Amino acid sequence: xxxxxxxxxxxxxxxxxxxxxxxxxxxxxxxxxxxxxxxxxxxxxxxxxxxxxxxxxxxxxxxxxxxxxxxxxxxxxxxxxxxxxxxxxxxxxxxxxxxxxxxxxxxxxxxxxxxxxxxxxxxxxxxxxxxxxxxxxxxxxxxxxxxxxxxxxxxxxxxxxxxxxxxxxxxxxxxxxxxxxxxxxxxxxxxxxxxxxxxxxxxxxxxxxxxxxxxxxxxxxxxxxxxxxxxxxxxxxxxxxxxxxxxxxxxxxxxxxxxxx
Numbered sequence: 001x002x003x004x005x006x007x008x009x010x011x012x013x014x015x016x017x018x019x020x021x022x023x024x025x026x027x028x029x030x031x032x033x034x035x036x037x038x039x040x041x042x043x044x045x046x047x048x049x050x051x052x053x054x055x056x057x058x059x060x061x062x063x064x065x066x067x068x069x070x071x072x073x074x075x076x077x078x079x080x081x082x083x084x085x086x087x088x089x090x091x092x093x094x095x096x097x098x099x100x101x102x103x104x105x106x107x108x109x110x111x112x113x114x115x116x117x118x119x120x121x122x123x124x125x126x127x128x129x130x131x132x133x134x135x136x137x138x139x140x141x142x143x144x145x146x147x148x149x150x151x152x153x154x155x156x157x158x159x160x161x162x163x164x165x166x167x168x169x170x171x172x173x174x175x176x177x178x179x180x181x182x183x184x185x186x187x188x189x190x191x192x193x194x195x196x197x198x199x200x201x202x203x204x205x206x207x208x209x210x211x212x213x214x215x216x217x218x219x220x221x222x223x224x225x226x227x228x229x230x231x232x233x234x235x236x237x238x239x240x241x242x243x244x245x246x247x248x249x250x251x252x253x254x255x256x257x258x259x260x261x
Contacts, residue, residue, distance in 0.1 A: 003049045004125075004154070005077055026075050033070045040067050042074040049256070050153055050249070051076045056116070057083035061091035068092075068118050069101045078119035080152045082145070082245050086111050113144035113244070117152060124156035126255035128182035132157055132248070133171070133198060135164030135188035138213045143187040145244030146209060146251070150185075153252030165193045171201075178202050183251040186236075187244065189213030192224030199233025205254055206236045209247040 009026060012018035031043045045051035054067050068079045084092070089109040096102040096118065108117045130150045134143035140161065147157045158181070163171040171194075178184060178201050186195035187209045195208030208231065210224035217223060221241035228238045239246040 003046060004122075005075060006046055009075075033074070035066055035070060037063055038067050040070040040074075042071065042076075045076065050252075052079070053245070054079060054081040055083060056081045056088065056114075061088050061095055064088075064092050065095035065099065065102075068096065069099050072105065072118065073101050076119075078117060078122060078152060080149065081116040081118065082114065082149075084109070084114050084116050089116055092116065110144060110148060112140055113148055114141070115145060115148050117148070121151060122154045124151070124154055126155045126182060126252070127258050128180065128255060129156040129158055130248075130251040130255050131160060131178060131181040131184040132251075133160040133163055133174075133178075133184060133186050133194065135162075135190070135194045136213070137162050139187050139189055139211045142209060142211045142242050142244040143185075146185045146187060146248035149245050149248030150252040150255070153249060153256075155182075155252040155255045163194070164188065165197055168197065171197065175201060183207065183254040185209055185244075185247045185251050187211060187247070189221060189224050190218055192227040195228045195236055195238075196231040196233045199231060199236040202235075204235075206233065207247045207250050208236055208238045209244055210238070210241050212242055 009023055013023045032039045032041050041052045052071055056064055071079050093107045106120055132143050132147040147159055150157050158177055160174050181204050183204050184198055184202055184206045186198045186206055188194035189211035192210050199206045208228035210221045210228055212221035225241055
């Protein structure tokens with residue numbers, strides 16, 4: 001349950017659609033559930049505004065299914081799972097379909113980003129929109145991780161893909177889109193120059209996300225990371241290599257900065 005779901009529950013009590021007892025039951029759940037192998041944080045959304053996310057790498061399909069079911073049973077309307085390969089995603093989806101708590105819940109898997117969304121995608125309610133721009137098609141895995149994360153976090157996303165500095169006219173043709181954004185995620189590997197260029201075009205915060213795309217002296221994204229950390233464009237922050245999730249999450253927080261209660 002996050003803050004928007006909590007507010008909706010309170011409105012239902014006010015309007016008589018939900019009893020006080022039912023509201024107390026939903027809000028009064030333990031802050032976490034001890035599953036043995038994991039302790040899902042059931043109140044994170046109430047504290048921070050955004051609910052628990054499941055990191056899928058190194059977890060089994062059974063563990064992911066168990067955590068997701070725990071969160072949904074506690075009232076979380078959508079669960080994001082990161083870093084899933086297609087095989088584990090299929091296994092997880094089959095397990096969710098067999099569980100009474102989630103058998104009718106919509107499940108969507110995006111193979112490009114490796115993200116799974118359990119539940120309905122929320123409607124955007126930010127102050128504007130988030131732009132996710134990536135330098136090349138090879139960076140799409142990370143760009144889509146950022147874009148889908150921001151969408152799960154209630155932001156509208158504009159995607160600008162294959163707009164790297166080697167053909168800078170492609171990026172400049174979207175100057176109006178960049179200028180109107182609440183936040184921009186700039187995803188690039190190789191030398192990572194895209195973030196600095198975008199930082200010089202935008203009035204909003206820019207989150208630079210280096211990718212491991214490249215070879216030789218790119219050192220699996222280290223060159224792009226160092227270039228972004230040394231950017232002379234004011235208002236540019238940097239996340240870790242291939243951390244599209246972190247970049248998209250941060251952008252969505254910025255997009256909602258004036259809407260928090």
